[in-house]
Amino acid sequence: MNQKQIRRSRSWLPAVVGLDISVPAIHYALDTGLINSGWSEDLEAQDPSADLRKALQDVSLIICTGGASYVGFSTFSRIMRAIERNRNVSVACTVIRMISYDDNAETLRAHGLDTEKLPGVVLRQRKFVSVQEKSADIEKVVARRLDTTGFEDEGPIYRTVRSSGVTSIKPTPSQKLQFMTQAHLSFFRHPSTMQLITLSTVFFIASALAADCSGNSNSRLEEFKEAYWSAREKMCSNSDCTYQAACTISAQKSVGSSWAKTTVVAELKRKNTGGKKGFKDCWDATEDIINQCVIGNHQLSGTWESDGQLYQFNGYFA
Incomplete structure (x- = not known):
């Protein structure tokens, strides 16, 4: 286990706990102030350490930013068992379109959380690193009977949004879009981050934090604006x-x-x-x-x- 803590610069920010198997990724997130405390542990292979389990007790929101291709149901199950409750717990996960989220959704359902896809929201993840990666991604997306026209065909990898929570207290789609907008801007250095409800403690399942946090903030803001326009148009086109x-x-x-x-x-x-x-x-x-x-x-x-x-x-x- 590798842990390090720093004080964030603004007291009004939520307390954020980070998890990634990469030690450099955790150090980067800590050094840039994205998280308050971080652990480099592999919950796909083993249970959380005693210290991490203790840190999870107050978590209200679990965020996975595009890592669902390798962060699976074992991790989610271990996190939920450590939290030991389903009230006041929500999960926000962005999922690249070439993979299924069904196993994770089933695991969360076993812990009392229902999962739904945020309608009309498709976000950019990153650019393809090669022609071969693009071809393989499109093949998998098509195999899932999804249309790649205007999405993967034009270059970047795209992801959808899944939110999980107790059905009786989940926000409406319009509320979720508002919260998502606020979170994208609040954490613009990490533009794939989402936040669905106002919380005191947030838990990150870090998705290559070191890579996602690099880049020009202006270009990231432009990228977000484009995605935001698209989402708002789809949500509000008839009202x-x-x-x-x-x-x-x-x-x-x-x-x-x-x-x-x-x-x-x-x-x-x-x-x-x-x-x-x-x-x-x-x-x-x-x-x-x-x-x-x-x-x-x-x-x-x-x-x-x-x-x-x-x-x-x-x-x-x-």
């Missing part, structure tokens, strides 16, 4: 929508020579006009704020002038 911009800013307003505290929330309400343009307008308005910010460690900071008023703010992706 009016209220778009809550995923940026809440605690601001100080310039009043003479002093600063007065205020709060700025970017919110846009509009009737859905159909197509991508309506949602792009929302994003463009949000970017008027975001593009004037210095983005670092999940925070926003900078100054913003609006209607002749100067704002100085420190905020976060909400």
